[in-house]
Amino acid sequence: MMAGVKRGACIAWAATIAVASLVACSADKPKPAPLPTIESPIAGRQVWEARVGGVNFPLAVAVLNGRFHLAGDDGTVVALDVATGRELWRGEVGAKLSAGVGSDGRYAAVVTRANELVVLDGGNVVWRQKLESPVVTAPLVAGERVFVLGVDRVVNAFDVLDGRRLWTLKRPGDALTLSQAGMLAPYKDTLLVGQGSRLVGLDPLKGTVRWDTALTTPRGTNEVERLADLVGPPSRTGSVFCMRSFQNAVGCIDAERGSLKWVQNTGGIEPVGGNEEYVFSADSSDRISARKRASGELAWSTEVLLNRGLSAPAALGTAVVFGDLDGQLHFLSQAEGKPVLRLPTDGSRVAAAPVISDNTLLIVTRKGGVFAFRPE
Template identity: 25%
Template sequence: MARLRTIKQALLPGAVLVALSAGCSLQKPLPEPQVEEKIDVEVVRSSWPVGRLEAGLAFDPYYADGQIYLADGRGWVKSIEAEQASKRWLRKLDKPLSAGPKVAGEKVFVADRKGGFYALNREDGEPLWEAQLSSEILAEPRMTRGVVIARAGNGRLYGLDAESGERLWMFERSVPPLTLRQRSAPAVSGSSVVVGLEGGRLVALDVTDGSVRWEHTLSEPRGRTELERMRDIAAEPVIDRGAVYAVAYQGELAAVRMATGSSQWSRSVSSFSGFLLDNEEIYLAGTDGRVWSFDRRNGATAWRQEKLEGLSLTRPVAYGDYLVVGDNAGYVNWLRLRDGELMARTRLSSVPIERTPVVTSAEDGLVWVIDSRGRITALRVD
């Protein structure tokens, strides 16, 4: 568990789970759900393209146009061909990284632990420009209308010119005394940026100048201690069909009108890893390891899967008829989309799987999963 050296010390998500469980030991065995395997999952290939991925840093793999982009804490950024898992290019930056890669247009964006923000050429990894921000970047950047949005760990959000790295604007909100180390990536749509803040607030900004369009309280801090009052929006919001969907740790899942910031509906549920918005459903990985399916129109529960309770899960992804989530016991879990039945658990590693799996658009339909040591594995249902 992360040490509370000062009241400002940020907690890793897993550390918060331990702290919330009275008398829980760090050595307590993880749950091992007994599952009757109802589908055959094939390991297609496996390799070690990057180094160890520290918890709390934003190193989700990114897939685009047949390429998987990866980064690690040592400063390596890599592009590999998804079908052959062969290296396309490899770039070593001077400083330990904390976030990325994010592909937008012809650029790949990454950030380091001292506020350095880098744009690389997507074709060969060649550096294009570098900007210096105020502190460590703990969330994936986003880009819209030629503006790159980068979020620093000290509560500042920056708008940078995508071609030059020039700072266009800065937005700032104070950070509560105790927060998760994980930060929510901003969501973008057209000229709007929506960011989930510590303390349970959603803010919509104009991408051209960073001005506030609206603010919405997703979840009010409650409780006697700082730990009880934590309401961080640590998972990325999703903008779709005129609404923003967001979830808070120890708070609510809610739909908010994009035009006005007013509430459509909310449900009491906690998550720091996030959710998948797919057609008319929202699939959410809860803080307690339960997986939920909600109706996106009104928040009504469609199903709930409790067999993974006690595990820390990744954000879910859809793969054919299945919902795929990794867990901190080193398994990939396969749930049937229509009813949440747990169809299989595939053991890949002795270390946690904390990064969101990637589903490629290749004809053979692969799911790529990376563990905390940097080993990446391609899976498919036979």
């Protein structure tokens, strides 16, 4: 058993020549902490609701130009208006998905379980491209290109108009890799890619390396314990990207210089969230911490939501929001970590990192429920 893995999880892996997949399966789970009493509540409400097929893959919700782009297991891809939830378009890929959605506001990209990259324009499939390895990280669509990070850490770039492969980057790495959404993000004219525990800045036109910075040094006595892949999506403020190294650490890297700002050792598997002041995260037991973004110094921690299967967090107004295994949304004070609001969804686990646009918080659940909330 990997040291520090979420209690109640068992680990299985299957090695191939290039890649191994690590997945967690349920076993005897510790009892979730009882829901706390909220003494000084704030106001918030659900403003609209929609639905996609069930979501049992690492969904990323793309937000751009007042639109949420999301997808369901069955290959349905939709664009929804942020303000009203009105469906702007709906497309059908025709196959079950393993990763998505990436979008530049016009084109949307997903990957099927058959390792096929599919790009849509306004709900219409415009091209498909077969990939050499499985993908669980949502493609990135930017600069008239589609960037794809495989579980083997190979990066491919395609022309968004016709699907032509532009370049491929393969770097030496460990045989065992993490089957969980990794780090793939843009910064100005640099493509940021997670390669194990390292963040790499690439030239997006050529696929060449500009800088390479380790967030942490993997620890452990075997390959499983040394897994320390960067987990996405990151939390960005300006040029600083903060992220988690799987079961190892939380830290921040300045993408302008490719330099490490700070790192703190801590367990956990979900992405971090934050704002200009704090970086929020939950560890393997769902102990929540807030660290000062500038230094990594601990501001507060709380065990009020232990073992509740927390999602990645999102900072909204004066609160930080986590979803849980029952679809409950927990709003905690950013300053102290005290619960200030609780809102329900459909009773199923929150399936994607919460996203925010124009003060609207979007939550997607395993059952395919899509819920938009706003503070009052």
